[in-house]
Amino acid sequence: MDKDIIRVGCGAGFSDDRIDPAQEMAERGRCDYIAFECLAERTIARESLARSKDPTKGYTPYLAERFQAVLPACIRNGIRIVTNMGAANPIGAARAVQREARALGLAEVPVAVVLGDDVTEQIRAHPELELLESGEPVESLLPRMAAANAYLGADIVRDALATGAPVVMTGRVSDPSLFLACMLHGLGWSYNDYARLAVGTIAGHLMECAAQLTGGCFADPGRKEVADMARIGFPFADVSRTGELVLGKVEGSGGRLDEMTCKEQVLYEMHDPAHYITPDCILDVTDVSFEALGANRVRVSGARARARTPTYKVVVGYHDGWIGEGEVGYAGPNALARAQLAERIVRERLAMRGFAYPEIRADYIGMSSLHGMAAGRSQPYEVRLRIAARSPDRKAAQAVGFEVRTLHVNGPAGGGGGSNALREVLGVKSLLLPRELVRTEVAVESGR
Amino acid sequence: MSTKVYDLGHARAGDKGNTSNVSVIAYDERAWNILRAQLSVERVMAAYAHIAQGPITRYELPKLRALNFVIENALGGGVTISLAQDAHGKSLSYLMLDIELPG
Incomplete structure (x- = not known):
């Protein structure tokens, strides 16, 4: 000191x-x-x-x-x-x-x-607090809230x-x-x-x-x-x-x-x-x-x-369903066209099975997965199709990877290296909480 | 003669929620003058239009010879829920560096 x-x-x-x-x-x-x-x-x-x-x-x-x-x-x-x-x-x-x-x-x-x-209780007591992202009250997130923490x-x-x-x-x-x-x-x-x-x-x-x-x-x-x-x-x-x-x-x-x-x-x-x-x-x-x-x-x-x-920023974590995804790769002549055909097949299969998604996206890894598909991209020798979708329904999310996986046998020629994944989603949104509502303290764990 | 931002400066991308910020730092005074005059919000919006809705705000930092672009609605809803492979948008600095300027 x-x-x-x-x-x-x-x-x-x-x-x-x-x-x-x-x-x-x-x-x-x-x-x-x-x-x-x-x-x-x-x-x-x-x-x-x-x-x-x-x-x-x-x-x-x-x-x-x-x-x-x-x-x-x-x-x-x-x-x-x-x-x-x-x-x-x-x-x-x-x-x-x-x-x-x-x-x-x-x-x-x-x-x-x-x-x-941990300000979960304060947030429950003040459902009128506005989310910074949308201006809407936090109230609608409360039933799905997993955590709320002040910085x-x-x-x-x-x-x-x-x-x-x-x-x-x-x-x-x-x-x-x-x-x-x-x-x-x-x-x-x-x-x-x-x-x-x-x-x-x-x-x-x-x-x-x-x-x-x-x-x-x-x-x-x-x-x-x-x-x-x-x-x-x-x-x-x-x-x-x-x-x-x-x-x-x-x-x-x-x-x-x-x-x-x-x-x-x-x-x-x-x-x-x-x-x-x-x-x-x-x-x-x-x-x-x-x-x-x-x-x-x-x-x-x-x-x-x-x-x-006069406020602390608070991050509210809330349950936001599931993300399912699947990948499969193509290489050599006409690789991109075969990957694009695979995407169409998966989308049709998911629709046939009655699944709809608030958000679904297809990426062509090697071409558009990081910077999007801008006009005039040259075709890669290898391309890996990735399809991902979010859903409140676990089964619907899981079906995405499943339908990509089945392409190995049922899809376009030469598809290899498939993989799939399913994960639970926690969304985060933020708000400002008046400082006087936060009680900080120090507790010493002696280690004896 | 046209020139790429890549030849004038270096860049880094960061994330907060659904907003990406991309800095561009000039290698020298000559590059700074070109970047400051030509790397406009409009040019950046044109490069990011297919992945971000915007708006975009540009900040100038003459002491650092740097620009900072704040690109809203760029990260698929934010890191925890994004379906994107690069949910943090860490790779977006190189989309900035790929922009062509009149030079």
Whole structure:
């Protein structure tokens, strides 16, 4: 506490991220804190579904592996861990951390758990709240609601750090807030000092996707080269009490960190650059600049922030039926025409069986599955037909894959490599909830 | 002489709900002047029209020599319910880079 410069590292950028870069960060990164961001918009929907099937589950699936990899070095080096791996079940996640700690032979590891992001009850009590996507009241979703979570801010995570527990476990917290909280705590910043909140928030925004700042999602052979991508190092931030911010990555790791990678990441998931809303502030990156200080060292300056809004953003997850899909491939002469014939057959079969779908789509992988079928596309040598449909009826969704599968024997010539899948859908919509309706708290699981 | 956005800058795509944002960052000052003058909302809408309904908003960031396009109704309803293979629209940056400009 109360150092003049602290180092905050990033240990994960999404729930299925690589694990060894975090271990490298813990062992050789000389960090004071490592924040793991493992909870995308869709992830909490998935974990809510898992919890509804098994109440001890509902936290991030790789929790055990991540903590096995980093906990010994973090405890040894005095590095505090902050993470939203708790997802839909932060208490269950805290207990899982302690199981791993015991298995590793570590002394008891208290975990400070942030609670209060689950606002299901508040949403049920306020069916008049309007959805941001449509302006309609949330009421119509309530019978199908699976979860509702508010994006909490850095203040409650800072309070959790103040307990002294080596690990802070949260559910839904805004991604940049995980990082900002470390600075509020470690540098003694005020939660009303917006010049500082701007620095911590842009640092968090840049680091929250881990390798996307250090050469991931960037390489384009012959044009934008990135060295040693199998060993990309995750980023860290050196932040001073006065608000100087310099980014770096672990010495000797792969990847690259420079003005180009920073420019791509600062605009990632950004809408109005003067108005990036987090629970902590409204960030303005319009005048941000990046200055290379040497290999893989970048100074960030010029971020500004305005006063936080009086609401929390809430994501409501709701059951939205099933998605069924099937794929089959064709190659060589007339491959596209054979795939198109296959599509017509499947659509006719589904109609014959009496199934109708609110949405059904066909993709020609190798041609139109990512950027759509624009005019003038050249024909590929190989093409893979994919048909997917959404339905409230499980049987109707399942029939899609079934009818693609039967093409092996009943369809056009030379169809191979068929596959099919069925999955349950959780939709998400968002709304704004007045702050006074949210009760946040910290509970410490002692680990005894 | 026409030129592709690909030769002038680099790009990254992100998602929030059913909205995609695609940044375009100029390699240098000359490229920035061309992108700023020619990579209009209309040109971008024409390139994305077959997959997105729009509207599209364009933001300029002169200090970064970057443009940020916010493309609404572009992701098949949003990540969790989309039927698309690339539900996040991560590949959409390269649709932007494929746009031809008069140059």
